[in-house]
Structures are given as structure tokens and as C-alpha cells.
Amino acid sequence: MDFTKLPKTELEKKKKELEASYRSFQAKGLSLNMARGKPGQDQLQLSNDMLDILNSKSDLSASNGQDCRNYGMSEGLPELRKLFSEMMEVDADHVILGGNSSLNMMFDTVACGMTNGFGGCEPWGRQEHRKFLCPSPGYDRHFKVTEYFGFELVTVPMTPTGPDMDAVEEYVKDSSVKGMWCVPKYQNPTGVTFSDETVRRIANLKPAAKDFRVFWDNAYCVHDLTETTDHLLNLWEECEKAGTLEMAFFFASTSKITFPGSGIAAMACGDKNFKEIRTRYSFQTIGPDKLNQLRHLYFLKNLDGVKAQMAKHRTLIAPKFKAVLSKLKSELSGKNVAVWSHPRGGYFISVDVLPGCAKRVVELCGKAGVKLTGAGATFPYGRDPKDSNIRVAPTYPPVGELEQAMDLFCLCIQLAAAEKLLGPSA
Numbered sequence: 001m002d003f004t005k006l007p008k009t010e011l012e013k014k015k016k017e018l019e020a021s022y023r024s025f026q027a028k029g030l031s032l033n034m035a036r037g038k039p040g041q042d043q044l045q046l047s048n049d050m051l052d053i054l055n056s057k058s059d060l061s062a063s064n065g066q067d068c069r070n071y072g073m074s075e076g077l078p079e080l081r082k083l084f085s086e087m088m089e090v091d092a093d094h095v096i097l098g099g100n101s102s103l104n105m106m107f108d109t110v111a112c113g114m115t116n117g118f119g120g121c122e123p124w125g126r127q128e129h130r131k132f133l134c135p136s137p138g139y140d141r142h143f144k145v146t147e148y149f150g151f152e153l154v155t156v157p158m159t160p161t162g163p164d165m166d167a168v169e170e171y172v173k174d175s176s177v178k179g180m181w182c183v184p185k186y187q188n189p190t191g192v193t194f195s196d197e198t199v200r201r202i203a204n205l206k207p208a209a210k211d212f213r214v215f216w217d218n219a220y221c222v223h224d225l226t227e228t229t230d231h232l233l234n235l236w237e238e239c240e241k242a243g244t245l246e247m248a249f250f251f252a253s254t255s256k257i258t259f260p261g262s263g264i265a266a267m268a269c270g271d272k273n274f275k276e277i278r279t280r281y282s283f284q285t286i287g288p289d290k291l292n293q294l295r296h297l298y299f300l301k302n303l304d305g306v307k308a309q310m311a312k313h314r315t316l317i318a319p320k321f322k323a324v325l326s327k328l329k330s331e332l333s334g335k336n337v338a339v340w341s342h343p344r345g346g347y348f349i350s351v352d353v354l355p356g357c358a359k360r361v362v363e364l365c366g367k368a369g370v371k372l373t374g375a376g377a378t379f380p381y382g383r384d385p386k387d388s389n390i391r392v393a394p395t396y397p398p399v400g401e402l403e404q405a406m407d408l409f410c411l412c413i414q415l416a417a418a419e420k421l422l423g424p425s426a
Contacts, residue, residue, distance in 0.1 A: 002336045003417050015418040022415055025408050030369030032405045037347035037393040039256055046312050047258040050299040068290035074281055077293045086303045087221055088252045090236045090268040096277060097288055102253035102265035106215055107145050109249055112280050114149055121211040124178055133171055133180035135163040137350055137378035137389045139188040142181040153380030158190055162198035172207035179213040185232045186220040189350040189378055189391035191343025193230040203238035214248040220346040221252055222310050225318050230344055245270035254296060257309055264296050320394040323402050324349055331410035337417040349392040357416040358387045364412035370405045
């Protein structure tokens with residue numbers, strides 16, 4: 001039943017049926033939340049042993065002999081820096097550990113650019129014109145950081161292989177373009193993993209601005225939904241080959257490995273950037289929470305331990321993604337009202353509805369008790385030029401609630417499409 005090819009009378013009949021079903025959903029009084037990519041309660045339970053893990057340890061020292069209860073080790077525990085370097089595929093000597101939020105480290109890195117500058121250039125905050133490239137659909141919180149600091153946000157279309165690199169290479173000819181956000185593996189929300197060619201082209205960018213920086217947020221580097229991980233070419237190595245390592249900042253965290261509220265974040269960068277960031281941190285803090293770092297080290301142990309932990313997460317969330325994709329297929333296939341991603345990892349499914357319908361779908365779902373991420377959130381300034389993209393976050397609700405929410409979601413997509421196709425007079 002292709003909605004776009006239905007005769008008007010049949011589409012009007014279908015719309016009435018959908019409206020009746022929608023009223024039935026409203027009568028159920030649902031209160032479900034699919035707005036953010038949060039781990040479910042069962043996922044949080046996987047890390048509970050970490051809470052008591054230090055109680056049985058008589059020695060609370062790092063491998064270098066320093067007491068983790070005291071000041072010091074501003075860059076973090078050496079052995080945990082090594083573990084992050086393996087996860088992020090970067091050099092361990094260039095890793096700095098932070099608090100629970102990699103987003104905070106990104107915010108602080110942008111702030112460093114604003115106050116002190118990079119590459120010996122005028123601080124970003126003193127430059128009259130500054131722009132930031134935002135591959136879209138993308139991560140709304142990234143965009144909000146650079147919006148907060150007054151950057152002009154420039155939308156770069158996402159493709160099945162990553163950002164449109166033809167557009168990126170053209171944009172960076174402008175010296176006012178200062179950086180680009182990237183989620184290179186299982187991108188939020190499309191699930192795309194950047195191709196080898198895309199990674200190489202990023203490493204070999206020739207920006208007009210010497211202080212142009214790529215923010216490489218590899219948030220989902222170990223977050224697979226299948227036993228076979230996507231391959232992501234190593235940007236650190238490609239930048240070393242191209243002599244552009246100072247152009248990139250690398251980020252990751254344990255937020256969706258252990259506890260999102262009490263995890264460990266990390267960043268890495270080349271020599272000059274590392275010196276700049278480390279100097280800033282030396283004024284900012286006398287030392288990070290090394291006991292939390294030690295907890296993580298004892299709990300995860302090594303990269304194999306991380307992989308084992310993520311296999312447990314996969315067991316819990318893969319059925320949720322399967323439930324969402326199954327509903328989308330059974331309810332919407334052949335109707336020409338939506339297309340959606342089929343991610344092999346990460347935390348989201350990207351759904352594109354008919355142009356001009358995304359806000360209406362979110363509104364309809366909200367009025368029937370299901371909260372979704374706001375339409376447009378995956379674009380700079382919250383403005384989707386086509387009003388078509390909706391980010392679905394399957395991980396938090398139990399499967400039963402998720403299936404209910406998806407029944408309503410699919411119904412609302414069809415109802416919004418019928419309204420759009422019939423026009424205002426309907």
C-alpha cells in the first residue's frame with residue numbers, strides 16, 4: 001500500500017482508520033520515553049560489582065606507586081591511559097583522562113581554543129568570524145557546544161560513507177572554518193561507520209585555517225550490536241602519515257560501558273595540542289578522581305575485559321534494536337512513508353519520514369504518551385531543512401514498552417503522511 005499512489009478516496013478512508021486507532025492509543029494513557037540514548041536499568045546492573053571492588057583492596061596505588069587517594073597524576077592512571085589508548089587506537093603517552101563526561105572534555109577543549117588558541121593562532125574568541133562543520137543528521141549536543149561559543153554552524157550532509165567530503169574539502173578553503181565534529185563509528189544517529197576513503201581524506205585535509213581542528217568523538221568504538229565489528233581505519237596513524245596529527249582531537253569514554261553518570265572520559269592529541277591541553281588542566285585541577293579510575297581498572301582489567309563487558313550489553317540491547325526494526329518493517333514496508341537505518345552498532349536508529357512530517361509525528365506521539373527526541377534535533381540550531389529526520393533511541397525502555405511505543409510511532413508516521421498527502425483541506 002504505497003500511500004503516495006493511493007486514490008484520494010482510499011487515502012481519506014485510510015486516514016479515518018488511522019485516526020480511530022490513534023484515539024485508542026490516547027485512551028491507553030501511555031507514558032513512555034524514547035528521547036535519549038540512555039542505557040536501561042538492566043545494563044546498569046552489569047557494573048554494580050564495581051561499586052564495592054575497592055573494599056577488598058589493601059593497596060590503592062597505581063602502577064607508578066602513587067597513592068590514588070591523594071593529589072597528583074593529572075593525566076590519569078598510566079595503566080588506564082594504556083587501556084584507553086587501545087580502545088581509541090592512539091598513542092598511550094598522548095592520552096589524558098578526565099571525569100565522567102567526554103562531552104565535558106570536548107567543551108573544555110573548545111573553550112581552550114576560545115581563550116588560548118591553537119597552532120600559534122589568535123584565540124578563536126578574538127576572531128570575528130568563525131564557523132564549525134556539522135555532519136548532519138548528527139549529535140545535537142556537539143552542535144550545542146559550538147553554538148554556545150558563538151560559532152556559525154555549517155551543515156555538511158551525511159552519506160553512507162560518512163560526511164560529504166567533497167563539501168568538507170570545499171568548506172575548509174575558507175579560513176574562518178575552525179573545525180568539524182565527527183562520530184566516526186556507528187555515527188549518532190545514522191549508524192554509519194566512516195569508510196577508509198573518508199578517514200584518509202579527513203587526515204589529508206588542507207584547511208586554510210592553521211587552527212582548524214577535527215573533533216573525533218569515537219563514542220561507540222566498542223559498541224557493537226553483532227559479533228562482527230565494523231572496521232574503522234585508524235585516523236591517528238593516517239594523520240601521522242600525512243603529517244597532520246596536530247589537526248585532530250580524539251575522544252572516548254566508558255559512559256555506555258560502565259555507569260554513564262560515573263564513568264571515565266579520555267582524550268588524546270598530538271604533541272603541541274597535548275602540551276596546551278595539559279597546561280590548561282594543570283591550572284584547572286590538582287588531579288582527577290583516581291579512585292574511580294582505579295575502580296574501572298580493577299573491574300575492566302584490559303581490552304579483553306572491555307570486550308567481554310560489551311558482549312553482555314549486546315545481549316541486552318540487540319533484542320531491542322531487533323524489535324524496533326521488526327516493527328518498522330512489518331508496519332511501514334511498501335507504504336513509501338519512511339526509510340530507516342539498519343545499524344550494526346551504536347545507540348540509535350535514524351528514521352526519515354516524508355518531508356514536512358517529522359515535527360507532526362513527534363507531536364502526535366507526544367500527545368499519545370510517547371516522548372521522542374525533538375524533530376530537527378539532529379541538525380544545527382535544531383532546524384531540519386526537510387523536517388524529515390527522527391532519531392529513535394531503543395535502549396532504555398523494556399522490550400514490551402518498546403513494542404507499544406513503536407506501534408504508536410508507526411501509526412503516527414502513517415497518519416502524518418496521510419495528512420500531508422491530502423493537504424490542508426483534509
